[in-house]
Amino acid sequence: MTTTLFTNARLIDPEAGTDSPGWLLARDGVIAARGAKTPPETDGEVIDCGGKCLAPGIVDIGVKVCEPGERHKESYKSAGLAAAAGGVTTIVTRPDTLPVIDTPETLEFVTRRAQADAPVNVLPMAALTKGREGREMTEIGFLMDAGAVAFTDCDHVVSNTKVFSRALTYARSCGALVIAHPQEPGLSQGAAATSGKFATLYGLPAVSPMAERMGLDRDIALLEMTGARYHADQITTARALPALERAKRNGLDITAGTSIHHLTLNELDVADYRTFFKVKPPLRSEGDRQAVIEAVRSGLIDIISSMHTPQDEESKRLPFEEAASGAVALETLLPAALRLYHGEQLDLPTLFRAMSLNPAKRLGLNTGKLAADAPADLVLFDPETPFVLDRFTLQSKSQNTPFDGQRMQGRVLATYVAGAAVYRRN
Amino acid sequence: MSFAHRHLLGIEQLSQSDITAILDLAEKYVELNRQSLKHADELSGLTQINMFFENSTRTQASFELAGKRLGADVMNMAMQASSIKKGETLIDTAMTLNAMHPDLLVVRHPQSGAVDLLAQKVNCAVLNAGDGRHEHPTQALLDALTIRRAKGRLHRLTVAICGDVAHSRVARSNLILLGKMENRIRLIGPPTLVPGHFAEFGAEVYEDMSDGLKDADVVMMLRLQKERMDGGFIPSEREYYHRYGLDAAKLALAKPDAIVMHPGPMNRGVEIDGTLADDINRSVIQEQVEMGVAVRMAAMELLARHHREVAA
Numbered sequence: 001m002t003t004t005l006f007t008n009a010r011l012i013d014p015e016a017g018t019d020s021p022g023w024l025l026a027r028d029g030v031i032a033a034r035g036a037k038t039p040p041e042t043d044g045e046v047i048d049c050g051g052k053c054l055a056p057g058i059v060d061i062g063v064k065v066c067e068p069g070e071r072h073k074e075s076y077k078s079a080g081l082a083a084a085a086g087g088v089t090t091i092v093t094r095p096d097t098l099p100v101i102d103t104p105e106t107l108e109f110v111t112r113r114a115q116a117d118a119p120v121n122v123l124p125m126a127a128l129t130k131g132r133e134g135r136e137m138t139e140i141g142f143l144m145d146a147g148a149v150a151f152t153d154c155d156h157v158v159s160n161t162k163v164f165s166r167a168l169t170y171a172r173s174c175g176a177l178v179i180a181h182p183q184e185p186g187l188s189q190g191a192a193a194t195s196g197k198f199a200t201l202y203g204l205p206a207v208s209p210m211a212e213r214m215g216l217d218r219d220i221a222l223l224e225m226t227g228a229r230y231h232a233d234q235i236t237t238a239r240a241l242p243a244l245e246r247a248k249r250n251g252l253d254i255t256a257g258t259s260i261h262h263l264t265l266n267e268l269d270v271a272d273y274r275t276f277f278k279v280k281p282p283l284r285s286e287g288d289r290q291a292v293i294e295a296v297r298s299g300l301i302d303i304i305s306s307m308h309t310p311q312d313e314e315s316k317r318l319p320f321e322e323a324a325s326g327a328v329a330l331e332t333l334l335p336a337a338l339r340l341y342h343g344e345q346l347d348l349p350t351l352f353r354a355m356s357l358n359p360a361k362r363l364g365l366n367t368g369k370l371a372a373d374a375p376a377d378l379v380l381f382d383p384e385t386p387f388v389l390d391r392f393t394l395q396s397k398s399q400n401t402p403f404d405g406q407r408m409q410g411r412v413l414a415t416y417v418a419g420a421a422v423y424r425r426n
Numbered sequence: 427m428s429f430a431h432r433h434l435l436g437i438e439q440l441s442q443s444d445i446t447a448i449l450d451l452a453e454k455y456v457e458l459n460r461q462s463l464k465h466a467d468e469l470s471g472l473t474q475i476n477m478f479f480e481n482s483t484r485t486q487a488s489f490e491l492a493g494k495r496l497g498a499d500v501m502n503m504a505m506q507a508s509s510i511k512k513g514e515t516l517i518d519t520a521m522t523l524n525a526m527h528p529d530l531l532v533v534r535h536p537q538s539g540a541v542d543l544l545a546q547k548v549n550c551a552v553l554n555a556g557d558g559r560h561e562h563p564t565q566a567l568l569d570a571l572t573i574r575r576a577k578g579r580l581h582r583l584t585v586a587i588c589g590d591v592a593h594s595r596v597a598r599s600n601l602i603l604l605g606k607m608e609n610r611i612r613l614i615g616p617p618t619l620v621p622g623h624f625a626e627f628g629a630e631v632y633e634d635m636s637d638g639l640k641d642a643d644v645v646m647m648l649r650l651q652k653e654r655m656d657g658g659f660i661p662s663e664r665e666y667y668h669r670y671g672l673d674a675a676k677l678a679l680a681k682p683d684a685i686v687m688h689p690g691p692m693n694r695g696v697e698i699d700g701t702l703a704d705d706i707n708r709s710v711i712q713e714q715v716e717m718g719v720a721v722r723m724a725a726m727e728l729l730a731r732h733h734r735e736v737a738a
Contacts, residue, residue: 195621195623196623197623197626197627199623200621200623200624200626200627201438201598201627202538202539202560203538203539203557203558203559203560203561203595203598204538204539204559272539272542273538273539273542273543314515317515317517317543318515318516318543319516319535319537319538319539319540319543319558320537320538320539321537321538321539321558322537
């Protein structure tokens with residue numbers, strides 16, 4: 001029987017919405033008790049948190065691990081180490097690999113690889129349609145039996161509405177969660193930036209932010225038709241928010257996420273064609289960014305994800321239009337999110353509601369909270385320590401982070417999965 | 427006079443006095459180019475490589491002649507035919523050329539920002555000869571010189587830029603340059619080709635050509651860039667010509683002494699009437715070509731001079 005007592009901690013409880021001093025006792029991998037007054041006697045390990053923050057570990061939906069196919073970009077081992085160093089205790093992986101994870105056999109392969117190599121919890125998602133081609137749905141039932149926690153074609157939009165409506169209907173009958181990328185594919189074709197002053201000045205092919213709202217509007221109509229469980233992977237524009245709000249008010253089973261990059265960067269950060277800032281959807285205006293922060297605060301946007309997307313140097317050292325999209329973010333998710341805390345826009349319980357509690361809830365996991373009997377998946381961090389990020393210190397095999405060389409504040413001190421330390425900062 | 431730039435990547439980086447410096451020096455080369463002996467030695471001993479990743483006859487010839495008249499050793503590389511086809515990346519190509527110690531690299535590339543990227547990886551001076559829809563600085567400079575010589579000044583003029591602004595690096599560079607020199611700029615075209623965002627740069631946007639041309643001092647026509655259009659910007663060339671093609675009747679709305687410009691190559695009967703384009707009383711299209719060589723000589727000389735000063 002292993003017991004760990006965390007004393008002198010600042011407990012961040014996203015369920016209660018509190019940020020208060022206290023202690024937490026973990027026994028046999030689960031949270032046994034917590035309190036604010038004198039901690040109990042224990043013969044196990046005692047960790048003095050020194051007044052630093054103890055929060056539920058992050059549950060990150062939409063992490064790309066490049067196995068199978070491109071292990072040189074990211075493996076389960078490197079992604080697991082990066083997650084642990086970033087306070088992420090559960091990664092929910094994307095199926096946009098080579099080949100696509102669209103059969104129970106490939107899903108079993110990645111599950112085996114993950115169990116062997118990753119120090120954190122790994123839950124795989126599977127493709128919604130075969131090859132992510134938007135033509136035929138995958139074996140949703142078999143894939144769920146094999147452990148798929150959600151179904152997504154990632155950044156491919158199922159543009160054939162009939163195919164998508166059937167897949168949603170079938171998924172509903174299985175109780176499966178469908179994660180979609182709300183975007184009007186015709187309008188956004190070939191776009192490398194958001195239309196506006198910046199894209200105009202830099203001569204980049206651009207997409208109107210309206211394309212996101214159009215994609216979301218279509219999906220919402222299909223939800224009314226099918227009653228499916230649906231999550232929008234990234235809502236990044238102000239114009240999409242009223243539609244989301246209405247859909248929730250009308251009782252549809254819909255949640256929405258956003259990425260840490262859209263919360264902390266805007267289109268002007270691309271500056272002189274810096275390809276590490278090329279993400280999908282493209283970075284938005286400052287007005288959109290502020291609206292999305294407010295939506296996270298109000299709870300309209302439920303989940304913050306890293307949208308961790310490793311790319312090798314070669315695929316980024318190209319002219320902006322040709323360069324690959326995506327950024328690594330497992331290790332920078334928390335320090336970047338803390339910018340919103342230091343900027344007094346979001347408090348810590350709200351951040352952990354969006355990073356830990358809500359994603360766990362949406363996937364039906366009993367984690368992401370500091371409640372008794374929940375797994376002791378925890379992150380201990382100091383929100384104040386300032387540092388300058390050097391991308392070559394990242395654990396990921398790929399170092400394509402837009403935060404390279406930037407000042408950040410707040411570091412992970414230790415990460416625990418089921419009560420065991422998987423990361424300790426030296 | 428100081429010109430403290432390593433590269434000429436865009437008008438965006440230039441100040442008013444940088445622009446004036448280039449134009450003043452170019453005046454000297456206009457005179458030289460009109461003599462029968464056209465040789466100078468400002469670039470003597472230097473190596474100039476023209477890398478064109480996109481087809482060009484006019485601009486490449488202009489840069490080649492400019493370099494040769496200043497005594498540089500000029501090499502042209504048709505990049506479409508070379509290693510790009512073998513899968514070499516832009517940066518590798520740049521590094522390879524850099525190892526041959528060129529002094530001036532003149533680069534045209536179909537993608538916005540590609541010349542900036544290349545400039546970060548080489549030691550020599552890089553001249554942007556057009557990158558995607560982004561900038562074409564020497565074109566804007568030669569247009570400025572043409573306007574200054576025809577109008578006697580380069581400020582407080584009303585300049586109408588007409589046509590395919592969306593796909594045009596010429597329009598962007600001219601918009602920036604003419605704005606820096608404090609002119610009034612109008613953009614004219616169908617909204618599919620002149621997005622409203624351009625209004626945020628201080629330009630006035632007109633969908634009706636008659637309104638836009640009224641009292642203009644300079645009418646700058648743009649080429650309809652059929653190769654950059656992935657479909658459906660205008661219904662047909664004949665409707666485009668009817669509504670936005672420049673002919674004598676439309677030009678009559680501008681000032682009586684308004685000049686007509688075009689960066690070439692022209693689509694006669696699509697954006698401009700052929701007779702008008704050849705009218706030596708109104709059209710300065712041939713002068714633009716002439717000024718092109720002089721402006722490029724001036725720009726290359728200033729960059730070479732700056733590199734010598736930095737090295738010394």
